[in-house]
Each structure stands twice: as structure tokens, then as C-alpha cells.
Amino acid sequence: MRNRNRVFxxxxxAMALAFLFDCAPKAKSASANPSRVAVFxxxxxxxxxxxxxxxKGAERAVKEAGATGLKVFExxxxxxxxxxxxTSLVATGEYDLIVTSNPSMPELCAKVGKAFPKERFxxxxxxxxxxxxxxxxxxxxxxxxxxxGYLAGLVTTGTMKGSNAAKKAGLVIGQHYPVMDKVIVPxxxxxxxxxxxxxxxxxxxxxxxxxxxxxxxxxxDQIGAGVDVILxxxxxxxxxxxxxxxxxxxxxxxxxxxxxAQAPGVVLGCVILKQEELAYSRTKAAMEGKLAWGKAEVVGxxxxxxxxxxxAPEYIAAVQPELRAxxxxxxxxxxxxxxxxxxxxxxx
Amino acid sequence: xxxxxxxxxTARLLGFGVAIVxxxxxxxxxxxxxxxxxxxSLELFFLGPFRNAWYFGNMLAEASVLVLAGLGAAxxxxxxxxxxxxxxxxxxxxxxxxxxxxxxxxxxxxxxxxLALLGxxxxxxxxxxxxGRLKLSLGVDELISSFLASAIxxxxxxxxxxxxxxxxxxxxxxxxxxxxxxxLARLFPPSNLSTAAFASLFAxxxxxFLSKRTRLGFEFGLVGRNAEFARYAxxxxxxxxxAPMALSGALYxxxxxxxxxxxxxxxxxxxxxxxxxxxIAVALVAGNSPSAILPSALLFAYLDTGAKAVMIGSDVxxxxxSVIQATVFFLxxxxxxxxxxxTRASRLRAGGKKxx
Numbered sequence: 063m064r065n066r067n068r069v070f071x072x073x074x075x076a077m078a079l080a081f082l083f084d085c086a087p088k089a090k091s092a093s094a095n096p097s098r099v100a101v102f103x104x105x106x107x108x109x110x111x112x113x114x115x116x117x118k119g120a121e122r123a124v125k126e127a128g129a130t131g132l133k134v135f136e137x138x139x140x141x142x143x144x145x146x147x148x149t150s151l152v153a154t155g156e157y158d159l160i161v162t163s164n165p166s167m168p169e170l171c172a173k174v175g176k177a178f179p180k181e182r183f184x185x186x187x188x189x190x191x192x193x194x195x196x197x198x199x200x201x202x203x204x205x206x207x208x209x210x211g212y213l214a215g216l217v218t219t220g221t222m223k224g225s226n227a228a229k230k231a232g233l234v235i236g237q238h239y240p241v242m243d244k245v246i247v248p249x250x251x252x253x254x255x256x257x258x259x260x261x262x263x264x265x266x267x268x269x270x271x272x273x274x275x276x277x278x279x280x281x282x283d284q285i286g287a288g289v290d291v292i293l294x295x296x297x298x299x300x301x302x303x304x305x306x307x308x309x310x311x312x313x314x315x316x317x318x319x320x321x322x323a324q325a326p327g328v329v330l331g332c333v334i335l336k337q338e339e340l341a342y343s344r345t346k347a348a349m350e351g352k353l354a355w356g357k358a359e360v361v362g363x364x365x366x367x368x369x370x371x372x373x374a375p376e377y378i379a380a381v382q383p384e385l386r387a388x389x390x391x392x393x394x395x396x397x398x399x400x401x402x403x404x405x406x407x408x409x410x
Numbered sequence: 411x412x413x414x415x416x417x418x419x420t421a422r423l424l425g426f427g428v429a430i431v432x433x434x435x436x437x438x439x440x441x442x443x444x445x446x447x448x449x450x451s452l453e454l455f456f457l458g459p460f461r462n463a464w465y466f467g468n469m470l471a472e473a474s475v476l477v478l479a480g481l482g483a484a485x486x487x488x489x490x491x492x493x494x495x496x497x498x499x500x501x502x503x504x505x506x507x508x509x510x511x512x513x514x515x516x517x518x519x520x521x522x523x524x525l526a527l528l529g530x531x532x533x534x535x536x537x538x539x540x541x542g543r544l545k546l547s548l549g550v551d552e553l554i555s556s557f558l559a560s561a562i563x564x565x566x567x568x569x570x571x572x573x574x575x576x577x578x579x580x581x582x583x584x585x586x587x588x589x590x591x592x593x594l595a596r597l598f599p600p601s602n603l604s605t606a607a608f609a610s611l612f613a614x615x616x617x618x619f620l621s622k623r624t625r626l627g628f629e630f631g632l633v634g635r636n637a638e639f640a641r642y643a644x645x646x647x648x649x650x651x652x653a654p655m656a657l658s659g660a661l662y663x664x665x666x667x668x669x670x671x672x673x674x675x676x677x678x679x680x681x682x683x684x685x686x687x688x689x690i691a692v693a694l695v696a697g698n699s700p701s702a703i704l705p706s707a708l709l710f711a712y713l714d715t716g717a718k719a720v721m722i723g724s725d726v727x728x729x730x731x732s733v734i735q736a737t738v739f740f741l742x743x744x745x746x747x748x749x750x751x752x753t754r755a756s757r758l759r760a761g762g763k764k765x766x
Contacts (some may be wrong), residue, residue, distance in 0.1 A: 138728065141582050142674070142681030146468070149600065150722045153464035166581030177600035237572065239581040269572065 095351040096159030096182050099124050100133035100151055104144050104164045105271065107136055109298050111319030112163060112337050116186060119341025120161045127349045133157060139272055145170055152178045159348055161341060163187045165241040168198050182355060184344055186337065189241075189407070191358035197348070199340060202362030203241065204249040205396060205403045206333050209370050210293050210315045211253020212392050213331045216385045217291040217313055219258045224311045228288030230262045234280050234303050236271040236296040245405055250293060252403075264289050271297030278302030285310045291330070293317060304328065322376035330380050331389075336367045360405050363396055433741040437734050441720075444730050451724040455734075458719025459712050465719055467601020471673060473704075473711035474607035475665050479689025480696060480703045481617050482534075482661030488621075488698040489634040489654035491542065492553040496662045496686025498560025499537050501567040503530035503663025504670045508677040509575065511588040511670075519591045526592070527667050534663020535656040537563060542655030546648055552655065560686070571679045584678040594672040604672030613661070617700040630654065662686060688714075691739055713739070 101120050103113045117134055124132045133156075137147045144166075152160065152174055160171065161184045168190035171183035175195040182195055189200035214231040231254055235242055247265070254261045264287060266280040277299030281292055285306060291313040294300035300316075304325040307314045314325065316332040340361065347353040361367040370393055371377060378386070395401040438452060445451040454461075459469045479496060486493035493499075507526035514522050541556035568583075577586040594604040621627035633640040633650040641647045665685060674681055692710050696702035717731040 135722065136728070140680045140683065141584075142678040143683060146602075147718075147722070149464065150718060153462060153600070154723055155462075156723075164581075169581065237583055238576070240579065241581070269568070 096348055097127070097129050098157045099129065099159045099161060099345065099349070100135060100157040102148055102151060102160050102162040102167075103134065103136045104141070104162065104167060105137070105139055105297070107134070109301075111321075112187070112335065115319070115338035116161065116163045116341045119338040119343075120345045122338075122342045123345035123349060126346065129349065139270065141166070145174065149174050149177070152181050158182060159184060159345070161186075161345055163337065163341075165189075165239060168193070168196060171196055182348065184348055184353070186340055186344070187335070189358050189360070189405075192356055194356045196358075197344065197353050197355055198358040199344060200241075200358065200360045200405065201335050201368055202360055202403065202405050203245045203368075204252075204405050205362045206317065206335070206368050207246045207249025208253040208256070208403050209389075209392065209396075210317060210331075210333045211250040212256055213253075213333075213381075213385075213389060214250075214291045214293060214315050215254040215257030215261055216388055217315075217330060217381075218254075218261060218289075220382065220385055222313070222382060222385075224290055224313050226288060226290045228262075228290065229258065229260055230264055230288045230290070232281065232284040232289035232292035233263055233265045234268060234277060234284070234292060234294045234296050234299070235265065236268050236299065238267065242295070246295065248406075249403065268296045268299045271299060273299050274302035274305075276302065278306045281306035281312075282310070285312050291315060320371060320374070322371075322374055326376055327380050329376065331377050332371045332374070334369050334371060336369060340367050360407070362403075363393075364399075429741045433737065433739075436737055436741065440730070440734050440737070441726065445724055445726045447724050451720050451726050454720040454723045455716045457716075458723070459715040461719060463598055464601050465715055467598035467603035469708075469711045469715040470598070470607060471602040471604065472714060473707040474603070474610040475669055475673075475685060476688055476692050476707035476710055477610040477614055477703055478661050478665035478668065479685050480692030480707050481613060481689075481700065482658045482665065483689045483693035484696060484698040484700060484703060485617070485654050485661060486538075486658035487693055489630055489650050490637060491545075491651060491654050491658070493538055493541070493556045493655055493658045493662075494553055494690070495538060495541065495556035495560030495563075495659070496689050497682060497684065498563035498567070498686065499534035499659045499662035500666040500669070500682045500686045500689075502533040502537050502563055503666030504674075504677050504682065505567050505570055505575070505585075505666075506530045506533035506663070507667040507670050508585045508588065511592050512575070512586055515589045522589075522592050523671065526671065527664060530663040530667035531660040532663070534666065535660040538659025538662070539652055539656040542652035546651050552651075556655070567677075568679050571677055575677070577676070582678055584676045584681075587676045588670070592671065593675055594668075602673040604668075606668035606672035609664075609668060611704075613664070614700060614704060617703075621700050662689065665689070695739075710739075 099120060101117050105113060107113045107117060121132050135151055137144050148170060159182045163186040165188050168185045168188040171185055172190060172193045175181055175183060185196060185198040187201060188198045190196060190198050217225055218229055218231050233250060251263055254263065264284050266284060268276050268280065277294065277296055281303040284292060292303055292307060293315045294303040295317050304314060307328050308325050314329050316329055318335050320332050320334055322329050322332060344353060363369065372389060372393060437455060441451045441455060442448050459465050479500065482496060506529040510526045510529045511522055537559055538556060541552040541559055544550040544555050545552040571585055572583040575585040577584055594606050597603045597605065621631065629645050630650060633645060633647055637647050666682065670677060688710060692703060692706045696706035713735055717735045720726050721728050721731045
């Protein structure tokens with residue numbers, strides 16, 4: 063019996079040693095340009111146009127490059143699990159370029175990259191300069207917020223059917239984070255006050271990016287307090303905001319994607335990000351070896367990556383001509399450079 | 411070991427083995443039906459945890475935290491107290507440790523870590539003790555009260571993390587990171603396995619010693635097996651309501667602290683990822699026996715790591731992986747196969763009685 067135990071222990075020890083020698087992450091074949099691409103979604107793709115369009119853009123670039131398939135990994139809503147999931151994806155050694163999008167991802171990618179120095183990360187909608195393994199692209203969300211605020215300001219001070227006399231605009235956000243607090247919200251407020259300095263902002267926080275019921279309750283409360291137009295920046299929770307606005311006859315201005323179909327007549331305007339185009343162009347550049355690693359760039363309306371959908375039939379049908387004329391005048395000033403709306407990078 | 415006891419243990423082990431094999435077969439069947447790359451998914455599910463240092467180290471790191479959480483659940487269940495508030499207690503422990511270490515950034519590491527562990531144990535213990543006290547004083551069912559208190563604290567903890575303790579420079583809903591001096595050394599980089607594993611093993615050894623070698627452990631077990639009998643024997647059974655609950659909460663709190671010190675370095679909203687509930691599963695599989703907690707925690711961590719590997723490396727989605735994982739654990743925890751061998755054990759037990 064004792065001998066049998068000894069044989070067992072020796073066998074287990076031998077297996078453990080053999081495993082330890084074999085268990086380091088496998089070295090990847092060194093290639094000049096990344097060719098094996100994975101998209102890391104910090105959330106879920108369904109119902110999120112920003113992530114969906116990122117996947118479509120990366121898919122197009124990978125297909126054109128003739129590379130084998132694109133891995134799409136959804137990390138879910140729990141932010142605390144993203145780092146482990148991202149590291150797990152990188153640790154497979156099967157991808158040399160990770161494409162992702164979210165203001166929080168650059169800091170995470172930089173951290174994960176330290177253990178995997180050959181890995182490259184393309185982070186859209188984020189900003190982190192001087193990280194050798196990263197290329198980050200931040201949208202000019204000062205412009206985006208300003209345009210949304212300007213339209214909301216025109217609506218709340220105007221004479222549209224759902225407008226009231228309170229001069230109060232609503233903002234429903236998923237959570238506070240630096241880009242939100244230092245770029246988007248100041249941009250939105252500046253846009254509102256460019257119309258009328260007396261407009262008040264009623265800001266509410268959902269606390270997550272998916273709770274539509276809470277989004278609806280918050281919007282309902284805002285409308286009850288005199289808000290007649292709301293900008294929701296709260297992911298899937300925005301569905302609740304649309305619902306509350308439809309029920310109360312209030313209006314919604316949309317960020318990031320074309321959401322007119324969600325609530326025609328209620329969604330007045332969309333200030334979108336051309337995420338698919340950006341994902342496509344930067345993934346393609348990375349695969350061709352033309353992307354500068356360690357660089358952080360800011361793209362906006364002049365580059366064509368932030369746009370207001372002023373030709374959308376829903377916008378033309380829902381918004382009064384005089385308000386549209388004022389919006390056209392604003393867009394003209396931005397595109398001509400008369401009005402410069404910079405991202406305050408020094409505050410990052 | 412006497413024959414009837416040996417036979418009972420053999421029957422239980424055989425039942426456990428059959429449950430494991432049955433669960434593995436079921437997992438294979440589900441992967442076969444749900445994955446378009448069956449062989450790759452199969453390999454990832456069963457061998458994924460041994461694929462590289464990252465997966466292997468993380469499996470051990472997860473097991474080390476689960477040992478503490480499993481002990482926390484076992485301490486309560488073993489004394490017939492049902493602490494379902496582990497999730498909130500882990501959260502409370504982690505937040506307390508983070509608050510202490512962020513408040514004392516220049517403290518010496520032994521002092522800072524010592525205070526953080528003490529604070530986390532007290533925070534977890536207080537939350538669980540409250541339910542024990544309610545049971546003793548007002549007859550409130552601790553199963554419900556511990557669950558509700560935990561659920562409330564999860565929201566309160568979320569508020570603290572994204573409110574007063576929020577790191578304003580971070581895009582995450584999280585506290586700032588603790589100072590590097592307080593972070594436990596990593597044993598198997600790049601994985602999360604840290605020296606926290608030694609603390610878990612120490613706690614496990616201490617629990618085994620206390621339960622088998624001390625009067626406290628004996629009384630503890632006696633109250634758990636038959637509280638009425640223990641009361642007649644002169645044991646203060648009231649003490650064995652609040653004390654096990656507090657100890658259970660303290661162990662959960664420590665699990666949260668070691669998660670912070672060894673893995674995450676900051677408290678994030680939702681960062682306990684169900685460890686409190688997993689601790690219950692670990693304790694149930696181990697039959698609340700401290701000596702079986704380690705293999706049970708390893709089994710759980712193995713299944714979880716395999717599930718993560720298959721999710722990353724194949725077309726199987728997270729939802730399907732959760733179904734497979736839950737099915738495997740249901741079979742193992744429910745000990746569905748124990749009865750297959752129970753007859754023989756009963757026969758042997760009966761035979762033993764006759765022989766006496």
C-alpha cells in the first residue's frame with residue numbers, strides 16, 4: 063500500500079513538473095503587421111449600435127485584408143470582469159490585434175499589455191497617449207455634446223407642440239466618468255446656454271448602462287419637474303427614456319447612433335459617431351502596418367467621424383423649419399471653423 | 411475507521427464519482443449539441459484550465475478565495491445557521507479593506523494589511539452577526555434576514571464605490587488602487603495567484619484543527635447535529651447562533667479582503683462576481699466538512715476556468731457555458747448518485763450493529 067502511494071506521488075509530481083515546463087503562454091509567431099484580429103466588446107453587442115458598428119467596421123477591414131475570420135468577444139456588463147476577460151483573450155496567443163471601444167478601455171489595455179508586450183490594441187472612443195502598444199482615437203465629444211445641447215436648447219425655448227415654458231433640459235447618464243464629466247456634459251451645457259443662458263439642466267444618473275426601467279422612471283420624474291427634452295447617454299437604459307418621452311409627449315435628442323426609428327416624432331435629432339468607418343479605417347491601417355502605435359488622436363466633425371443627421375427625413379418632419387435653419391447655421395459655423403469646439407485634453 | 415463508517419464514506423465517494431462522471435458526460439452532450447466546433451470546445455472545457463500559466467494560476471487563485479468563502483458557508487451551515495448573505499459580506503470586507511488602505515496610504519505594509527484584514531473581518535462579521543442576533547432576540551429567520559441584509563449592502567456598497575470612494579480619474583466605477591506596498595506578491599505571473607493562497611490554506615488548517623481537536627469545535631458540531639440535545643448537555647446554544655454567523659461573515663469578509671489585496675487592488679462595483687454564492691456551492695459539495703473544502707473549491711474553480719476558456723476560445727456563448735456549469739454543479743451538489751450505493755452501506759451498517 064505504502065509503495066503504491068509512493069508511485070502515485072512520484073507520478074503526480076512528474077506530471078506537475080512536465081506541466082510547469084509547458085505552461086508558460088505560448089510565444090506568438092512574430093509578424094510585422096497584425097493579422098489575427100479580435101474585437102473585445104466591453105458589454106454586449108445586441109442593442110448597442112456603437113459596438114455593433116465597431117464589429118462591422120473591423121469585419122470589413124479583416125475581410126478586405128484576406129485574413130482568416132474575426133473573433134468577436136462580448137465581455138458583458140460587469141466592468142470588474144473586463145480585465146480578466148481581456149487578459150484571457152490575449153493569453154490565448156491567437157490574436158495580435160485587439161480592437162475595442164470605450165473610454166475605460168485604454169487604461170485596461172495598457173495594464174494588460176504589460177504582460178504581453180507583443181500585443182497591439184486599437185481603442186476607439188478613448189484617449190491615452192504615449193502607450194507604445196496602443197493607438198487610441200477619441201471622438202470630439204465637445205462638438206457632439208454642444209450640437210446636442212444646441213438642438214435641445216432650441217426645443218426647450220421654442221414653440222414646438224411638446225415644449226413648455228420651463229426652459230429645462232434633461233440629461234440621463236449611465237454613470238459619471240472623466241470624459242462624461244469633463245467633455246460631454248460641459249459641451250452639452252455650453253450648447254444649451256448658447257441658445258439661452260437661462261436654460262437649466264436636470265441631470266440624473268442610472269448607475270449602470272442597461273436598466274431601462276430605471277431610465278424610464280428617471281425620465282418620467284424629469285418630465286414631471288418641467289423637462290421637455292432629454293439627452294440620454296445611458297446605453298440600453300435609453301429605451302426607458304424613449305418610452306417615458308413617448309408617454310408624456312416630450313422630446314429626445316440622441317447621442318452616438320441613428321435612433322429615429324426608436325420613437326419617430328419624439329426623437330428629434332441624432333448626433334452620431336461614424337464608428338463603423340473609424341473601426342474600418344484604423345483596423346485596415348493597423349493590418350497594413352500604417353498605424354502609429356503610441357499615438358492618441360482626436361477626430362471630429364471636420365474629419366467626418368462626428369455628424370449631425372440633418373438630412374434625415376424624421377428630423378425634417380419633426381423639427382420646425384426655423385429651428386432647422388438655426389441648426390444649419392450652427393453646423394455651418396463648425397464646419398467652416400468659425401466656431402471651434404476643442405476637447406480639453408489638458409484636463410485628462 | 412470502523413467498517414460501517416468506512417462503508418458509508420465509500421458509498422459517498424462512489425456516489426460523488428458517479429455524479430462527476432455523469433455531469434461530465436452531460437457537459438459533453440451539451441457541447442456536442444450546442445457548439446459547431448465540438449472537439450475544440452471539449453478540449454477547452456476539460457483541458458483549458460491547464461492550457462497556460464494564466465488559466466492555471468487563475469484557477470488556483472479562484473480556488474484560494476473560494477476556500478475562504480466555502481469555509482464561511484460551512485461554518486454557518488455546520489451549526490445549522492443559514493447564512494445566505496455571503497455576497498454582501500464579501501463586498502463589505504473588500505470595501506472596508508479598501509477604505510482602510512486608501513485612508514492610510516503611508517502605513518507600513520504589516521500594519522496596513524493587518525488593519526485591513528481586521529477591518530474586513532469585522533465588517534463581514536457585523537453584517538452576519540446582525541442576522542444571528544435577530545434570530546436569537548426576535549426569532550427572525552436568519553436565512554431571509556442574512557439574504558436581505560446582504561442584498562441591501564450590495565446596493566450600499568455600490569453607492570459607496572461609485573460615490574464617496576469613487577476614483578475621479580478612473581473611467582470605471584471603482585475606488586482608487588491601493589498603494590503597491592500593500593499588494594500581495596504574485597506567485598505565478600501573469601496569473602492572479604498570489605500569497606493570499608497561503609492565508610487560505612492557513613485558515614483551512616485552523617478550521618480543521620478547531621473542528622476536530624478543540625472543545626469549541628466539538629460543541630459547535632454537536633449543536634449543529636442536535637441543538638436540543640446540546641442544550642440538555644448544558645451548552646449555551648444561543649452562543650452557537652451568533653458566533654457561527656459572525657465567524658461565517660468574518661471569513662466571507664476576509665475573502666473580499668484577499669480579493670482586493672491579491673487580485674484586484676481596488677474595489678469595483680460588482681467585483682465580487684458571485685463569490686458569496688459560489689462559497690455556498692463549495693460548502694454544499696464538501697458536505698460542510700472543512701477537510702473537503704479544498705477539493706471542492708478546486709473542483710469549482712476548475713469548472714469555472716474551463717467554462718471561461720471555452721467561452722473565449724470557441725463559439726459557445728457565456729449563457730450556454732452557464733447552463734453547462736449549473737447542470738454539472740446541480741448533479742454534484744444534489745448528490746443524485748449517492749442513493750445508488752446507499753443500500754450496500756446500510757447493509758454494512760446493519761451488519762455492524764448486529765456484530766456488536
